[in-house]
Amino acid sequence: MLDEKNIKVASWIVARLQGEIRPEEEKALEDWIAESGAHREFYERMVDREYVVKRLDEYKNYSLDTIRERMLPSIRREGKRMRVIRWSRRIAAILILPLVIGSVLLLREQSGVEFKNPTTADILPGQECAILEMADGRRVDLSSARGIESLQIEGIMLKNDSNVLSYEGVQGAISDSLKFNTIIIPRGGEYRLTLADGTQVWLNSQTRLRYPITFSGDKREVYLEGEAYFEVTRTGKMFEVHCKGMDVQVLGTSFNIMAYRDEPAIQTTLVNGRVQVNSERETGGSIVMEPGYQVQLDTLTGKMEMYEVNVANFVGWKEKLFVFDDENMETMMRKLARWYDVDIVIESPKLRKSVFYGVIRKYENISKILDMLKKTQNIDYVIENKRIVIKEAR
Numbered sequence: 001m002l003d004e005k006n007i008k009v010a011s012w013i014v015a016r017l018q019g020e021i022r023p024e025e026e027k028a029l030e031d032w033i034a035e036s037g038a039h040r041e042f043y044e045r046m047v048d049r050e051y052v053v054k055r056l057d058e059y060k061n062y063s064l065d066t067i068r069e070r071m072l073p074s075i076r077r078e079g080k081r082m083r084v085i086r087w088s089r090r091i092a093a094i095l096i097l098p099l100v101i102g103s104v105l106l107l108r109e110q111s112g113v114e115f116k117n118p119t120t121a122d123i124l125p126g127q128e129c130a131i132l133e134m135a136d137g138r139r140v141d142l143s144s145a146r147g148i149e150s151l152q153i154e155g156i157m158l159k160n161d162s163n164v165l166s167y168e169g170v171q172g173a174i175s176d177s178l179k180f181n182t183i184i185i186p187r188g189g190e191y192r193l194t195l196a197d198g199t200q201v202w203l204n205s206q207t208r209l210r211y212p213i214t215f216s217g218d219k220r221e222v223y224l225e226g227e228a229y230f231e232v233t234r235t236g237k238m239f240e241v242h243c244k245g246m247d248v249q250v251l252g253t254s255f256n257i258m259a260y261r262d263e264p265a266i267q268t269t270l271v272n273g274r275v276q277v278n279s280e281r282e283t284g285g286s287i288v289m290e291p292g293y294q295v296q297l298d299t300l301t302g303k304m305e306m307y308e309v310n311v312a313n314f315v316g317w318k319e320k321l322f323v324f325d326d327e328n329m330e331t332m333m334r335k336l337a338r339w340y341d342v343d344i345v346i347e348s349p350k351l352r353k354s355v356f357y358g359v360i361r362k363y364e365n366i367s368k369i370l371d372m373l374k375k376t377q378n379i380d381y382v383i384e385n386k387r388i389v390i391k392e393a394r
Contacts, residue, residue, distance in 0.1 A: 188341030
């Protein structure tokens with residue numbers, strides 16, 4: 001998708017600005033710049049601080065209606081069959097890069113000095129870590145097994161390379177009796193998993209996924225609590241994700257599910273393919289989704305509704321980014337609390353509902369994010385060990 005590609009390009013530029021770009025990212029960025037003169041010109045604008053800050057100021061003044069009015073002539077030229085999803089993605093393409101680069105530039109003085117709060121401590125970002133719970137209850141800390149390319153578990157050899165636990169190739173290697181493993185991602189962690197059928201799973205902080213070592217029967221079933229992004233291998237057998245209150249059925253597709261206990265809704269966001277979402281309550285019913293849409297299930301009422309969304313906002317975490325687009329402070333702080341493994345208290349009810357726009361690399365210390373909020377919102381903060389208090393600035 002266009003907006004997902006933009007986020008990747010922007011993350012490479014951010015990494016270069018911070019001097020943290022990896023060799024493969026450097027090459028990908030250089031290849032992208034070399035593709036056309038327009039790309040090179042665009043890159044030069046994106047590293048021009050004055051240009052980016054100006055665009056950020058413009059963005060603050062735009063309502064969705066204003067943007068729609070500016071784009072209406074081109075939308076009309078493309079004919080009546082043009083769907084809303086196309087112009088909404090175009091809006092994202094126009095705005096996302098200045099937002100990302102601006103998020104970094106706002107944290108840097110032209111001298112290169114970063115904004116710090118000298119009166120507070122700091123909290124490091126999360127890391128790639130996980131615990132594997134076997135069928136007999138034994139546990140293996142996959143973090144301590146880092147550097148060990150294979151593990152013998154349940155009588156079979158698994159790969160644990162580059163922070164990816166892989167069961168691929170296990171199918172048929174053991175008896176057909178269904179044995180389940182559970183991978184547990186603690187607060188402040190993330191990990192990747194390859195299931196026996198080749199399905200790829202990205203697991204976010206504070207997440208549990210229960211799954212069979214091998215799949216048997218006429219469908220593939222896994223059980224999720226937390227957040228995960230799935231790229232399901234097409235085998236002809238139904239793939240089903242069970243969450244509390246919701247089931248998601250697919251054959252082969254890419255989608256994200258967020259099903260945390262402390263969130264008011266369970267969200268399924270479809271990137272490509274087709275899925276059917278079923279509510280466990282009789283009043284909830286079923287919804288068949290198309291790419292670019294999200295189904296939300298209210299955990300209190302059981303009601304399900306479908307919305308068109310900018311998919312990149314909901315899958316950026318697997319690209320090691322926080323993407324906040326009109327996100328209220330309360331929701332934003334729940335995400336930060338899970339990743340940084342902290343407790344966050346927002347003192348003011350008014351602040352809880354204030355909204356924020358920005359794209360930030362997940363592997364920054366939390367002070368960088370909070371300092372950005374200080375510059376764009378009327379807030380102050382105090383860090384006390386693993387507790388952060390957010391309050392209105394005086």
